Amino acid sequence: MYDPIHARPNLNGNTSDDFESAYMALAAAKDAIDLAASELLGNVAHGRNYQHLESPDDHLIADRRYIHEKCWEAKALLGLLQSALSERLTGYMLARLRGDKSHDQDLHSIHPR
DSSP, X not given: OOOOOOOOOOTTSOOHHHHHHHHHHHHHHHHHHHHHHHHIIIIXXXXXXXXXXXXXXXXXXXXXXXXXXXXXXXXXXXXXXXXXXXXXXXXXXXXXXXXXXXXXXXXXXXXXX
């Protein structure tokens, strides 16, 4: 389970587009982690870089497991943020479709004309 994002689009704040943009930025960050993991596994955790050790295979395997584990954890955390944003946006959009604007702050009460 994840903690919810309590922020929501608001008439005098950010729009749902801003929330969607944040969601997409998280998706891009997950893609960047995949790219970094590929570089680490393909170029850093490579047998030729362990030849100086007494038991290179053991260290190589340990490093590759560590890289996989940490990259998976990072992507999982970003995924939790994505889920929280998605849940907030879905609730917001459903409320808007139903015509429920109770979550929008009435600008006229703040700035009377």
